[in-house]
Amino acid sequence: MLSQDPTKAKLLEAAGEEFALNGFEGATIRAICVRAGVNQAAVNYHFRSKEQLYAQAVIAAHQCRTHISDELPLESLSPTEALRLYIYSFLKNVLEIQTDGATWRSELMMREILHPTEACDALVKESIGPQFERLREILGRTCPEADDTRIHVIGFSIVGQCLHYKMANAVCRRLMTTERYDQLNLDYLTDHITGFTLAALGLATPLDGAGSPGSLVQSASSEVLQ
Amino acid sequence: MLSQDPTKAKLLEAAGEEFALNGFEGATIRAICVRAGVNQAAVNYHFRSKEQLYAQAVIAAHQCRTHISDELPLESLSPTEALRLYIYSFLKNVLEIQTDGATWRSELMMREILHPTEACDALVKESIGPQFERLREILGRTCPEADDTRIHVIGFSIVGQCLHYKMANAVCRRLMTTERYDQLNLDYLTDHITGFTLAALGLATPLDGAGSPGSLVQSASSEVLQ
DNA sequence: GAGCGTTTCAAATGGTCGTTTGAATCAAGT
DNA sequence: ACTTGATTCAAACGACCATTTGAAACGCTC
Numbered sequence: 001m002l003s004q005d006p007t008k009a010k011l012l013e014a015a016g017e018e019f020a021l022n023g024f025e026g027a028t029i030r031a032i033c034v035r036a037g038v039n040q041a042a043v044n045y046h047f048r049s050k051e052q053l054y055a056q057a058v059i060a061a062h063q064c065r066t067h068i069s070d071e072l073p074l075e076s077l078s079p080t081e082a083l084r085l086y087i088y089s090f091l092k093n094v095l096e097i098q099t100d101g102a103t104w105r106s107e108l109m110m111r112e113i114l115h116p117t118e119a120c121d122a123l124v125k126e127s128i129g130p131q132f133e134r135l136r137e138i139l140g141r142t143c144p145e146a147d148d149t150r151i152h153v154i155g156f157s158i159v160g161q162c163l164h165y166k167m168a169n170a171v172c173r174r175l176m177t178t179e180r181y182d183q184l185n186l187d188y189l190t191d192h193i194t195g196f197t198l199a200a201l202g203l204a205t206p207l208d209g210a211g212s213p214g215s216l217v218q219s220a221s222s223e224v225l226q
Numbered sequence: 227m228l229s230q231d232p233t234k235a236k237l238l239e240a241a242g243e244e245f246a247l248n249g250f251e252g253a254t255i256r257a258i259c260v261r262a263g264v265n266q267a268a269v270n271y272h273f274r275s276k277e278q279l280y281a282q283a284v285i286a287a288h289q290c291r292t293h294i295s296d297e298l299p300l301e302s303l304s305p306t307e308a309l310r311l312y313i314y315s316f317l318k319n320v321l322e323i324q325t326d327g328a329t330w331r332s333e334l335m336m337r338e339i340l341h342p343t344e345a346c347d348a349l350v351k352e353s354i355g356p357q358f359e360r361l362r363e364i365l366g367r368t369c370p371e372a373d374d375t376r377i378h379v380i381g382f383s384i385v386g387q388c389l390h391y392k393m394a395n396a397v398c399r400r401l402m403t404t405e406r407y408d409q410l411n412l413d414y415l416t417d418h419i420t421g422f423t424l425a426a427l428g429l430a431t432p433l434d435g436a437g438s439p440g441s442l443v444q445s446a447s448s449e450v451l452q
Numbered sequence: 453g454a455g456c457g458t459t460t461c462a463a464a465t466g467g468t469c470g471t472t473t474g475a476a477t478c479a480a481g482t
Numbered sequence: 483a484c485t486t487g488a489t490t491c492a493a494a495c496g497a498c499c500a501t502t503t504g505a506a507a508c509g510c511t512c
Contacts, residue, residue, distance in 0.1 A: 007459080025249060171339050
């Protein structure tokens with residue numbers, strides 16, 4: 001946590017968890033302060049209101065997130081390898097298979113995405129935007145002639161596929177038997193979404209009759225395929 | 227609205243709008259009753275509590291929705307044409323380009339998907355499930371050898387791409403310039419997602435260097451491409 | 453250790469929430 | 483016209499909410 005003041009830091013952490021769990025309206029200052037172990041009046045002293053606390057909590061939450069954009073050596077990989085690694089990392093965050101127990105951060109982010117408040121601008125500018133920019137760099141290499149709009153919608157197709165397992169998780173569970181749902185681990189989904197996307201871009205053979213991800217296409221493949 | 231009682235019907239309608247707009251915690255019984263033009267005590271008389279009203283409102287809301295599964299002649303079309311029509315109809319619902327002003331119904335549905343309550347089971351069973359079943363029928367024709375899990379994840383890839391423009395709408399806007407965002411109308415997105423998906427399945431040529439959706443592949447195309 | 457600005461605290465404030473109440477009103481059978 | 487059961491109504495209930503208050507506790511300089 002960036003804040004030097006331990007009370008503010010504890011409040012931001014506790015507020016993030018409570019807001020993620022119960023939403024803005026559902027979370028109470030009382031519960032936040034109990035969780036933080038501070039007096040109830042501290043919220044209105046350090047922040048001016050519940051709204052301000054929420055905004056600060058959202059910003060603070062994603063400042064602690066490990067950013068894909070910061071750690072992955074995407075430039076040193078081929079476009080297809082970079083894309084696979086990006087999807088893998090994205091899914092890993094989405095599926096909350098994280099070593100630390102900070103599963104509430106992405107939950108808070110989903111709430112802000114679906115029902116944006118004033119904190120959304122900061123969230124996009126500092127976290128989502130740079131992360132998406134890395135994806136656009138990869139796609140710029142796979143589709144050198146594509147215009148900016150096209151790059152964006154291809155990016156949205158990739159991100160949309162990944163986020164669906166977070167956003168509509170409850171529905172996905174109910175649409176499948178439990179045993180089939182349990183097959184959808186990180187590796188399976190990475191293979192599927194990567195294969196699906198690479199085939200769409202002509203960088204791998206299409207999903208076969210059984211729907212399995214195809215193999216990589218050799219260089220200069222796009223001419224061959226057309 | 228199915229309910230014969232006009233008071234219950236007005237309450238369910240008003241509750242749906244308020245819950246969609248403000249969420250369960252944010253919506254108030256007072257505001258719902260004002261919107262419905264009924265007395266405040268009517269909620270606890272006709273429904274037992276706010277929770278029950280919410281559950282009934284969610285179920286009532288999607289019972290009025292026009293179901294893709296009911297009206298489209300998917301079986302009479304080729305798989306590729308059926309898929310395009312399905313994606314078009316799905317996007318049309320998602321983007322809320324609907325003649326009636328019932329934009330709040332899909333909003334209520336999104337809330338229930340992201341934060342499911344007891345109403346989620348009914349929602350999946352009666353609305354989402356049958357709709358997804360139609361998609362699975364189409365995909366069963368395009369990927370005859372695929373197992374059930376594979377059909378599901380391919381379906382999720384399609385639905386995920388479409389829903390992203392609803393779920394993450396605010397983020398999509400902020401990631402693009404306004405003029406570029408305005409390009410993303412129903413036709414553009416239908417072309418893109420259909421082309422992306424058909425290419426991934428080997429039913430169309432991959433997106434070209436400019437990222438534009440490719441043309442349809444002739445029959446027995448999968449052997450040619452491999 | 454006196455003075456002073458900052459931070460914490462228990463308690464209270466006013467407001468709004470979901471729910472309840474009991475009387476008023478309505479509809480229909482006799 | 484009277485009875486009876488169902489529905490509506492204005493008003494009030496207790497609970498909980500975010501926020502405020504003023505005193506107490508703290509950290510620091512002189």
